[in-house]
Amino acid sequence: MMKPASLTLLLLAAGLGSAAWAENATLIRASDLKAKPFTDASTVTSLPEQSKVQILTNEGGWTQIKSSSGQTGWVRLLNVRPDKQGDSGTNIGALGNVLRTGSTGSTATTGTKGINKDDLERAKPNPQEVKRLDQYKASDKEAERFASANNLKSREMSYLDAGDGKRN
DSSP states (O other), rough: OOOHHHHHHHHHHHHHHHHOOOOEEESSSSEEESSSSSSSSSSEEOOOOTTEEEEEETTTTTTEEEEEOEEEEEEEEGGEOOOOOOTTOOHHHHHHHHHHHHSOOOOOOOOOSSSOOOHHHHOOOOOHHHHGGGOOOOOHHHHHHHHHHTTTTOOOOOBBOOOSBBBB
């Protein structure tokens, strides 16, 4: 049986350990704090750009955060920028990320895991899902307004070669 002092010390260490895993960050754009990591999940609150938050965990393209007011929820991964590490280069949150994910958390990426070449070759189009995507389509006017508001500039891009001499 554990002595009360040992149990208290263990609980205190567990509490400090979970706090150490949180990483300070800043929202780089205004974001809805969602109850779950889904676009259609209920919104807990809206947080303004430059809000200071703590990153608790990541799941797919979502990051669970704790706001400065203590509310927890999910925001899009690319809306959060981890605060820079100190000059010494040591950061317990980065160490926690390495232990959890094998990464320091310095770079945010999204992608798809588990899809191989055979899966892609067997893939079939789903016209119903493509049609469903139309609800997210922006008009030319909306796209231009967004680009202007975010200082985006038009650039010419060359087509990719599919390796067969044809352009995609």
